[in-house]
């Protein structure tokens with residue numbers, strides 16, 4: 001009887017220890033690599049379905065700050081960001097952009113634009129800014145996706161039409177975002193064959 005009791009105590013202790021371990025992990029947000037920034041990079045994925053729930057202004061501001069923290073050639077920072085929350089504009093762009101239909105579900109989108117006069121490679125700087133925005137969204141519990149405007153003249157024209165951009169400001173991409181309606185998993189993309197040391 002005593003042996004059975006000790007055995008049960010041991011099992012109970014193991015169960016308690018295991019659940020304590022896992023909850024500590026969740027509470028701390030500890031992760032795969034032990035590095036929050038890298039975990040966020042590995043967790044990011046395109047999210048195309050959103051809840052009908054507004055995103056707090058503080059979170060949108062953080063996404064914009066993240067965009068502006070990107071590197072840029074000669075530190076020119078040729079970017080401009082249009083935050084669209086006007087339902088009619090979002091729906092009109094969704095109707096006219098072939099691969100941005102998820103704009104009908106999103107309550108907000110950020111359009112990353114660049115000044116082509118200030119920098120001939122504005123689209124490179126703005127791509128870095130767009131990626132920072134996507135990473136910020138992921139880290140804030142939001143879902144977002146890059147939808148292309150540049151280099152498609154027709155799509156850029158659609159964006160220009162609804163955002164009143166001056167001629168020198170070109171739209172790179174439209175990023176719809178919101179609280180995810182579905183749980184997506186990041187794609188596993190690591191491929192050793194893509195790595196070359198010293199030569200191809």
Ligand SMILES: Cc1cc2nc3c(=O)[nH]c(=O)nc-3n(C[C@H](O)[C@H](O)[C@H](O)COP(=O)(O)O)c2cc1C
Nearest residue numbers: 044045046047048099100145146147148149186187
């Ligand atoms: C330059 C560029 C253009 C893209 N255009 C679109 C688009 O128009 N519509 C869309 O739904 N996704 C678009 N995407 C998202 C890609 O489809 C997505 O990043 C890719 O499938 C990899 O999936 P992941 O982002 O979940 O890792 C674009 C991504 C990039 C970088």
